[in-house]
Amino acid sequence: MNSECFGLAERLVDRTYVQQALQAKQALTNQIRVLLEHRKWPEEGWDEATIELLLHELALMDSNNFPGNCGVGEREARVASGLVDRRHFRLGHGIGRSGDISAIQPKAAGSSLLNRLANIFALDVIKLAGVRAAAACVLVPMATGMGIVLCLLTLRHQRPQAKYVLWPRIDQKSCFKAIKTAGFEAVVIENRLEGDELRTDLAAVEAKLQELGADNVLCVYSTTSCFAPRVPDRLEELAELCKKYDVPHVINNAYGVQSSKCMHLIQQACRVGRVDAFIQSTDKNFMVPVGGSIIAGPDEKFIAEVSKMYPGRASASPSIDLFITLLSLGRSGYKKLLAERKEMFQYLSAELSRVAEEKGERLLKTPHNPISMAMSLTGSAAGHDGKDVTQLGAMLFTRCVSGTRVVAPGSDKDIAGHTFRNFGAHHDNYPCAYLTAAAAVGMTKTDVDAFIKRLGKVLGKSKSRSDEREGSFAGAAEPEEQGSVESTADTLDCSDER
């Protein structure tokens, strides 16, 4: 409704009321105007109704929603199911064009505008979270692993002869697989055990660079967010090495945006050394469904190349999700989430430490890991062998605790042709078995309390039942998560009532 419509409405409803409504509408339109004019992620979150209205307006800008449009192409964003159409807010054209995933679509000005804004917000959030050095980013509808593949494929064009990717070991399968998928050979750099922590072996990296010849190395591929007792890589020093040897540097920052420490590491690395791209998951950092990642970097040109590397259109879903979420939170809402996470990290540490001590265990000292922590599982809690330890995961699973990992020595694993000793431990020979837990964004005190309560029960139980069979847990063999429980004798029990 424009002002003419409001004027006509006065024939049906008293002028005063219509005028008031018009002014309210103008306030809202102004909110949209300010967004488009300043092109910045707003400080205050928008309410749901306003966001829906904006989505509706954007959809009207796409040709499939034009009144009177007739489509004689092969791709006209016709949607067969009303259910599907509505859930995408009638935005059917996806994002990007054959030339560039960031390109504007002629048929879809609204989708294009949304995608632009989502990318602008994404860069804003990266900067807000601590990497002010970020010059550009591209939001892609692929999770982190595939986002990394895209970066590696882009680098290939710069370094056609390079075959190797130097990779400080991090026992998450998809990280490693990304290298293979992109067609490169992974050179695994084992971590150094420093106290309880597993840290980057810088000397080994440099030695490998020299041994292989920097020209033959596609990039160094480092990691921030990871499960304790591994800690984020020594990014600053790695970046300096990359600069020194003129080797690209790609950082897997999967869930690191939520941690000011991880972001600070990247910021420093950009400042003092070389960083080509750092990649972060949208679901893990921004509480949206799985499916998107943000590829950011200090050099606009490289990000533009990545963006042009993607052949053809792509799903707009992750863009829509991030757009809605960041608009709904606003800067202040996201900052609040980050602050709450930090608090929860402290609370979880304290509580886990407490329960550990009660059971004769201890919280491993991993001060460099700002998100994940680990509790030892030695004699008392663990029973006589690793086998028993792994039951803990299954027992927690049946009690609706999701996300813990129990890591015990002894499980070698072959991934894409490479054999890892004690896969899951990030190290061939970590001194003890342990259980990890993480304080990720969105975690609540209720989560922590329920976890601690259930863990306490299970640890007690585990000890006393250490010779009983309670289901064999493949967690150690498949440490990605506690998941692949083969069978569970216990019934599910998510109640903390008893």
Added chain:
Amino acid sequence: MNSECFGLAERLVDRTYVQQALQAKQALTNQIRVLLEHRKWPEEGWDEATIELLLHELALMDSNNFPGNCGVGEREARVASGLVDRRHFRLGHGIGRSGDISAIQPKAAGSSLLNRLANIFALDVIKLAGVRAAAACVLVPMATGMGIVLCLLTLRHQRPQAKYVLWPRIDQKSCFKAIKTAGFEAVVIENRLEGDELRTDLAAVEAKLQELGADNVLCVYSTTSCFAPRVPDRLEELAELCKKYDVPHVINNAYGVQSSKCMHLIQQACRVGRVDAFIQSTDKNFMVPVGGSIIAGPDEKFIAEVSKMYPGRASASPSIDLFITLLSLGRSGYKKLLAERKEMFQYLSAELSRVAEEKGERLLKTPHNPISMAMSLTGSAAGHDGKDVTQLGAMLFTRCVSGTRVVAPGSDKDIAGHTFRNFGAHHDNYPCAYLTAAAAVGMTKTDVDAFIKRLGKVLGKSKSRSDEREGSFAGAAEPEEQGSVESTADTLDCSDER
């Protein structure tokens, strides 16, 4: 509500009515049971309410929706925005696992089940549409171009030394770019002009295979669906060549599922020769939003390898969309859509032919192209030079005709390092300018009528205004679609009322 709940309901509502409701519920549950038992795409479509109920039930199977679940991992499918959560039916975990995009997720039995069913439906639809030889498929949350990249990357592991991809020319940028993105060298095989049609030059393909050495060729990469006057490649013969030289064969079947001819070509190719994979877009064939593709093939093992190549989780959105759409259509609904498309193709041909003759032009004879057609733009309609011809696209664009392409000689284009003469024409030297139109699935008689009416007007106008400036159309230079109109003097006019 289980039968106990129904029993209790009888204390509030008369037994007879509750019993009737229970029996109706059982009929519905039975519908779900049959689906799970037979694991087949149903013949008859489901109504929206039933689909929503099933989605709701599936969501309840994911851990983020468990009552009492506590999450202490880094990825717990927490969703910050209710708007986002609802639009994904509270399915937040995405699909796949680090090892395999088709793998079952421990935390998300419901999402996993949905994805399995979506893949089953996808294979059913491929077979129904004509490729009975398809043994497996994987639905990936990437559009066709990136799906092809994934196939090429998978082939690299089989043929680490191969550098070349043999590619019968098809002037769609993303098709060509896929080769470059995957890190290979494209060997362009120019098409042969046969009558009005542009067809595969089989001799040239074989010559190249011999020249380069089959071992150095990663694959032959052919195309079915394409803009007239190019027609689908001679798949049968190409497949025979691939078999003979033991070279993989990847087929871009972007929007070919909707055409029984394209599907028949693939079926024959599988039967007589070698096909490793054929890739189709979900949006173009099944009327869902852009973002997914189906990678199918006659060999289960290769498809499994492709599926394992994807590193990490991925968006469930394309799976959800396809699941809903195919369930909502049922086999019978989809067959109806295909039949209507065929009819519309005939109707569009007849009408376009008629208007062409009226304007002194003609419909090009491209009997092998079952979806797209082209009308010549010579003297009368085109004015004195190609420049004018391209204005047609802009004029149609301002009249809300989307999807036509005007192709005129003279525009060379450099894509990813390769220069194409007369890009858009699929040929260095096509004899005339032309305008294309396609009868894609979902097109209605209203679309055709509006198009023909507006085209008629524009052709009349175009002729009479051939020296006037009406906006320079970059369509010929950017023939992906008619889109990149730099400026338009005309105002938008989608009404056919005058």
Added chain:
Amino acid sequence: MNSECFGLAERLVDRTYVQQALQAKQALTNQIRVLLEHRKWPEEGWDEATIELLLHELALMDSNNFPGNCGVGEREARVASGLVDRRHFRLGHGIGRSGDISAIQPKAAGSSLLNRLANIFALDVIKLAGVRAAAACVLVPMATGMGIVLCLLTLRHQRPQAKYVLWPRIDQKSCFKAIKTAGFEAVVIENRLEGDELRTDLAAVEAKLQELGADNVLCVYSTTSCFAPRVPDRLEELAELCKKYDVPHVINNAYGVQSSKCMHLIQQACRVGRVDAFIQSTDKNFMVPVGGSIIAGPDEKFIAEVSKMYPGRASASPSIDLFITLLSLGRSGYKKLLAERKEMFQYLSAELSRVAEEKGERLLKTPHNPISMAMSLTGSAAGHDGKDVTQLGAMLFTRCVSGTRVVAPGSDKDIAGHTFRNFGAHHDNYPCAYLTAAAAVGMTKTDVDAFIKRLGKVLGKSKSRSDEREGSFAGAAEPEEQGSVESTADTLDCSDER
């Protein structure tokens, strides 16, 4: 988004595309403008997305959705549940004001505007359907029965001494109860049996008017739509009587809008005699959920009085539903529905006649009833006594046939102090038992076919099992519908597959 917003969007998206989008938006805004300017029910239906946008715009006009509004009253349309808020499109203020249910609300210009338009559409549809004499109407959030109560209460103020309501018998409980609820005494005028039809006994009405004294009669309260073999009242003659004796005339037109015959009767009555108000259900005529009725009449003044009689605000739900539905159908869509209903009536008649003859029964001749029809249930189908006949209803109920009524002699019923002989038959002594069926708006051929098939089976079965107990059906005792089945031996069986 206003034009300034579109201008700003050009900094993010190419001008040409934004301009095209702007023009599309203007086309849409124009659609709204035309609606507000002409204030007429549109000829062509609007699509769902456009309707949703308009609802969104209207919601923004209500103070509860003003950005920055602060409410310090006792009624501020705060909505606790997001689910509830969304389902009402954030329109929480209801309709009307203390003075008048049609009044404009200061706090809710949008809700008020919607309600005005809904009332305008309602009057348009009444006229379109045949009562061009209608001068005004008010859409109230009460079903027909309560709508009639409101009319009677309004008449009381005109005729404070009048005690009696003259009511040609129609055996629907709520019609009769309305009189009692309003505090009047019903004077039942028995129907005359003419052939198979039950028709108004005009002489009896006039005799009663004279006997009681016209001044003591609040109104004549007649009926159009009813179950066969009763037929619509002789409205024209009744209206003439009312005019002659200066007695108000209220017509229960519950589901008569869908029948041009019923509407023609009202039109004629308005033209030649006296009609104060005629009341129609929104759910039965316009396929919306139960809850609203339209009170219309040829005299604006009386309708305004009815509208002012309602004390306080009221639910906007029925207005929203009718607004959406009529906007979505458009005049042409509703005319199509009416035409289809007429066709279905013919088809149902033919089919029911056919099955009746096969079973030795016959379709009663009730040419004056344009919606409902009845089939005799005599010897063969009915078994030896009425008891058996009534089982038919239960048997159809268990076969998912809803809406039939089986009427058999013998059931007296006391309603609000009045005893009706053979309640359900509209007559003390109708010659035979029968089963009714109606062709109401929205009925499909599938409905008719399924009904006829199941009826055929049940009739066959009923005959052969006439001495078996199959559940006692209280339908004859409670003939409002076939519903109050006490128990059913049969299991539910809605499948026609055998």
Added chain:
Amino acid sequence: MNSECFGLAERLVDRTYVQQALQAKQALTNQIRVLLEHRKWPEEGWDEATIELLLHELALMDSNNFPGNCGVGEREARVASGLVDRRHFRLGHGIGRSGDISAIQPKAAGSSLLNRLANIFALDVIKLAGVRAAAACVLVPMATGMGIVLCLLTLRHQRPQAKYVLWPRIDQKSCFKAIKTAGFEAVVIENRLEGDELRTDLAAVEAKLQELGADNVLCVYSTTSCFAPRVPDRLEELAELCKKYDVPHVINNAYGVQSSKCMHLIQQACRVGRVDAFIQSTDKNFMVPVGGSIIAGPDEKFIAEVSKMYPGRASASPSIDLFITLLSLGRSGYKKLLAERKEMFQYLSAELSRVAEEKGERLLKTPHNPISMAMSLTGSAAGHDGKDVTQLGAMLFTRCVSGTRVVAPGSDKDIAGHTFRNFGAHHDNYPCAYLTAAAAVGMTKTDVDAFIKRLGKVLGKSKSRSDEREGSFAGAAEPEEQGSVESTADTLDCSDER
């Protein structure tokens, strides 16, 4: 999905995960089971997803959603618009039957069940809020005013000769109109001025009872919630009088459920004297859209009669809204809302008192009014005459303050034939002009702060601009709310930024 479906799912997804999902589903089903078994408003609120699932399950129990149902009646809950159908969760049959608005519908077991539960919750909430004496209630889809009409109409059947309704004056139009609409004569009992408060004149009530003869009095019709400086009626004493004279007693408790004081008054009245029914609005007490009220009372029989008085079916919307809202809040959520309201009342009192003193005014002392309060508008704030005072309302309105009322002497009003002196003031001659504000359920600190800030500005302004014309405010003449502003020179300004 039943357990068989889960079993079948194990063929597609690992057994362990399916089992876990099944157990989660069982927990949910158990939640529903407990609800149906205990038939009580739950202590803890349900989440939105669970409520939606239950609504979905209930909809499946209605015949219009049966697979294979065929409808041959005149009312089959067919819904033309998908938008409408979805917003009602596919519940189209409404509530009630011709005999009783609380009756179970044969065609709609689900709607009936929902309505039963909504009524159960309604009684629970009435008791929780303080009237433990409530024995029954009926939730009707009519706002308070019409709910009162229904009670009066019901009483008529008990006391056919009674003509008068004794009504302690409360200047809300719809309260008074309800008497007229029901066809009775209102006997207005003027209030007594006690300090600043306006209180019931018990002696006058008793005198009228004696004067008119108790048998001629239909009922005493008292009020709890009202605008200060009027306070809730002396219910206990009125109830004693009603008992003594054997006269029915109907209480308008429009927004009193949110106040423990109002509820305590009713509880005491029930205990010591006679109360037939007390009526409360659903929107004002439970934060749902306007449209429903709850008629409750200590005598089940009378409530049943009211329920049977409603002729025919009715809208289910208010039942659905209340059902969702109370289920979503749970007892604990509602108690929290009530506690917050009480706090806001204190806060608003303190703040309004503060601003009043700053401006040389005072908060009137009305300790018996637990919701509304009033601030004097005398010399300084008011200017020289009442006219100016009323501008305050308009000025607040343009600043997006909704819900205040400015009451100034001098406006007589004729309502339904009765002339009220100084209508709005509840008294012929209240000593001063004043402005009211209320702390209603759902009010936030932000509301109070914004109101106080804007009021402060307006009061300052008002003083200084007392001779300027700023729009004539009819608020005093139409004191229902501040609304009927004829014109406003100020522009809308809801921002508190300056």
